[in-house]
Amino acid sequence: MGWNKHEDAFLQLNLRSMITGMPRLLRMTGQLAWEADRGALKLVALAEAGRGISQAVGLIAVNRVLAHLLGEGTTAERLADAGGALALAAGTALAGAVLRALATAGTGQLEPKVERVATERYLSHTARVELEAVEDDEFHKLLDSAQYGASSARRMVQYCQGVLNALMSLVAAAGVLAVLHPVLLPLLVAMTVPSAWAALSVARRRYASFQVWVQHSRAGHLISQMLISTDAAPEIRVHDVGPFLLHHFRAMSQSQEAEQRRLARLAARTGLIAAGWTGLATAAAYSTLGGLLWTGTMALAVGGTAVLAIRSGSASLENLVLQVNYLHEESLFVGDLHRLCEEAVTRSIPTGGVPLPPDPAEITFENVEFTYRGKDNKRALDGVSLTIPTGKIVALVGENGSGKSTLIKLLCGLYQPDAGRILWDGVDAAKADRQELVSRVAVVGQDFYRWPFTAAVNISIGRADVPVSRPRLEEAVRYAGAEDLIAELPRGWQTLLARGYKGGHQLSGGEWQRLGLGRAHYRSGQILIVDEPTSALDAKAEQRLFEQIRTLADAGQTVILITHRLGSVRAADLIHVLDHGRVAESGTFPALMSDHTPGPHLFRSLYQLQAAQYTTLPAAPVRPGN
Ligand SMILES: Nc1ncnc2c1ncn2[C@@H]1O[C@H](COP(=O)(O)OP(=O)(O)OP(=O)(O)O)[C@@H](O)[C@H]1O
Numbered sequence: 001m002g003w004n005k006h007e008d009a010f011l012q013l014n015l016r017s018m019i020t021g022m023p024r025l026l027r028m029t030g031q032l033a034w035e036a037d038r039g040a041l042k043l044v045a046l047a048e049a050g051r052g053i054s055q056a057v058g059l060i061a062v063n064r065v066l067a068h069l070l071g072e073g074t075t076a077e078r079l080a081d082a083g084g085a086l087a088l089a090a091g092t093a094l095a096g097a098v099l100r101a102l103a104t105a106g107t108g109q110l111e112p113k114v115e116r117v118a119t120e121r122y123l124s125h126t127a128r129v130e131l132e133a134v135e136d137d138e139f140h141k142l143l144d145s146a147q148y149g150a151s152s153a154r155r156m157v158q159y160c161q162g163v164l165n166a167l168m169s170l171v172a173a174a175g176v177l178a179v180l181h182p183v184l185l186p187l188l189v190a191m192t193v194p195s196a197w198a199a200l201s202v203a204r205r206r207y208a209s210f211q212v213w214v215q216h217s218r219a220g221h222l223i224s225q226m227l228i229s230t231d232a233a234p235e236i237r238v239h240d241v242g243p244f245l246l247h248h249f250r251a252m253s254q255s256q257e258a259e260q261r262r263l264a265r266l267a268a269r270t271g272l273i274a275a276g277w278t279g280l281a282t283a284a285a286y287s288t289l290g291g292l293l294w295t296g297t298m299a300l301a302v303g304g305t306a307v308l309a310i311r312s313g314s315a316s317l318e319n320l321v322l323q324v325n326y327l328h329e330e331s332l333f334v335g336d337l338h339r340l341c342e343e344a345v346t347r348s349i350p351t352g353g354v355p356l357p358p359d360p361a362e363i364t365f366e367n368v369e370f371t372y373r374g375k376d377n378k379r380a381l382d383g384v385s386l387t388i389p390t391g392k393i394v395a396l397v398g399e400n401g402s403g404k405s406t407l408i409k410l411l412c413g414l415y416q417p418d419a420g421r422i423l424w425d426g427v428d429a430a431k432a433d434r435q436e437l438v439s440r441v442a443v444v445g446q447d448f449y450r451w452p453f454t455a456a457v458n459i460s461i462g463r464a465d466v467p468v469s470r471p472r473l474e475e476a477v478r479y480a481g482a483e484d485l486i487a488e489l490p491r492g493w494q495t496l497l498a499r500g501y502k503g504g505h506q507l508s509g510g511e512w513q514r515l516g517l518g519r520a521h522y523r524s525g526q527i528l529i530v531d532e533p534t535s536a537l538d539a540k541a542e543q544r545l546f547e548q549i550r551t552l553a554d555a556g557q558t559v560i561l562i563t564h565r566l567g568s569v570r571a572a573d574l575i576h577v578l579d580h581g582r583v584a585e586s587g588t589f590p591a592l593m594s595d596h597t598p599g600p601h602l603f604r605s606l607y608q609l610q611a612a613q614y615t616t617l618p619a620a621p622v623r624p625g626n
Pocket residue numbers: 135372373375380398399400401402403404405406407
């Protein structure tokens with residue numbers, strides 16, 4: 001939950017810092033609430049202020065009632081005198097109840113709205129940042145902890161209301177006490193300090209324990225999730241992993257139980273000590289009160305009101321400390337949310353830029369260098385210069401990790417080159433309008449996303465910004481060779497492709513790959529990029545796909561093909577061979593195969609290696625005894 005980040009802040013929490021930090025916390029929540037629902041916020045604030053006033057007036061009315069009842073005259077006269085004040089006390093009680101109901105209704109209305117506003121803020125800022133930011137450890141840590149900011153903001157509304165309420169009650173009680181006799185005020189504080197100390201100590205201890213146990217409890221949760229996961233289910237059964245996981249789950253839960261017991265014992269001890277001190281302080285308060293009455297410094301009626309004010313004031317103060325404590329805890333996460341939003345703005349994808357040529361003749365990489373952050377300066381692309389002519393099939397080949405996918409990500413604008421330029425007919429892609437750039441490309445990556453939505457959405461999400469078109473959907477599946485696949489799905493286009501959900505259907509790897517291809521076709525970008533498009537396709541589907549790619553290129557579509565199946569790049573118009581982030585060779589298939597100049601001839605040797613697997617018969621196994 002990202003708690004680690006708040007350790008210092010929380011452990012510095014003491015009464016003074018809690019009180020001085022309170023206005024900032026209230027302002028932070030107030031701003032969110034103001035944005036969410038101004039009307040509800042005003043209602044809560046007014047209702048709470050009204051409650052405070054009605055409490056103070058109520059205490060004064062009680063004071064009057066007691067003064068009349070303990071005054072001179074017959075019982076009937078005294079009762080008659082007290083009638084007005086009594087009615088006022090009842091009226092304030094009634095007003096308090098109505099105002100409380102209004103505040104509760106207002107808070108109930110405000111809370112979910114605040115959570116929604118905060119969640120939307122979190123999601124919209126996150127969706128706009130560069131891919132590089134999402135992959136950055138530090139930013140991701142912030143993303144993790146800030147995700148709790150929205151629910152914390154919701155709870156903060158509740159605690160803010162609690163703080164306001166406790167504050168108003170306290171001011172009312174303290175005001176009345178100060179009027180009755182000034183000595184009673186410090187006594188009220190003395191009665192409350194022990195319970196404030198206890199609340200803080202218990203919370204701090206709980207937090208310190210959380211720090212130590214957070215990994216442990218996350219691991220326990222992970223194990224329990226594995227036991228019910230659909231992905232792990234086959235292996236759990238085939239390899240009988242269930243008892244192993246259960247054993248560890250039990251062991252982890254038992255050690256956590258022991259920690260809970262320890263905390264509960266300590267909390268009980270702290271509570272007892274606090275209760276002892278509160279008892280002494282209460283005895284001192286009532287003795288002082290008794291002394292004041294005994295010496296005649298205070299009238300009996302005033303003493304009665306003071307008892308009521310002391311009781312109400314100490315309860316309010318105790319409540320205030322608790323609420324501020326909670327508020328502070330939650331505000332740490334809301335603070336993360338604010339920081340995330342600020343940071344996301346500085347790392348967001350820029351909007352606007354120079355327009356790209358509508359129909360470029362070529363895309364050129366000019367000495368492009370790129371290093372992934374945290375990769376110890378090992379360049380994924382190291383001075384790459386190559387040309388991608390449009391309207392042709394261009395193949396990128398090379399061994400694992402040679403930089404093919406990275407090159408594509410730079411082409412799509414997902415990353416920016418550290419050095420060098422990518423030019424679309426002379427226009428630097430780094431200065432181009434990113435929105436326009438991405439609209440020109442359609443990609444089926446190796447790890448294209450399997451959306452847990454219906455088959456129709458899985459294809460049409462390729463152009464989520466335009467209304468779904470049925471003819472276009474059908475054209476896309478025809479291209480991907482997935483017509484039969486859609487026809488055989490239990491609910492056709494409307495079949496949910498999500499395992500573990502009612503009506504959810506499971507596809508094979510190759511079937512998913514066809515949908516991925518259909519999605520890219522549906523997007524119909526100027527440049528179609530297919531990264532290992534046939535890795536999960538059967539031989540027939542593979543051949544069909546390459547024929548279609550050829551047809552598309554003949555019709556003017558640019559296709560960039562990344563593949564390890566070198567036989568399939570024979571149809572490419574141009575082949576670039578990458579090696580350790582550099583362009584090792586470039587040329588047409590016949591040129592690369594018939595190059596007799598001195599050199600490693602990487603493509604030819606890789607091609608021959610693969611071809612030999614099909615043309616050379618394996619040696620017959622030698623049997624013992626033969
Ligand atoms: N997101 C990433 N973060 C850090 N390093 C990465 C990331 N993606 C790739 N790399 C590294 O960059 C280098 C080039 O990877 P890339 O994926 O471009 O290779 P590739 O040629 O597409 O490989 P393959 O044929 O296995 O798909 C590798 O050393 C890889 O470990």
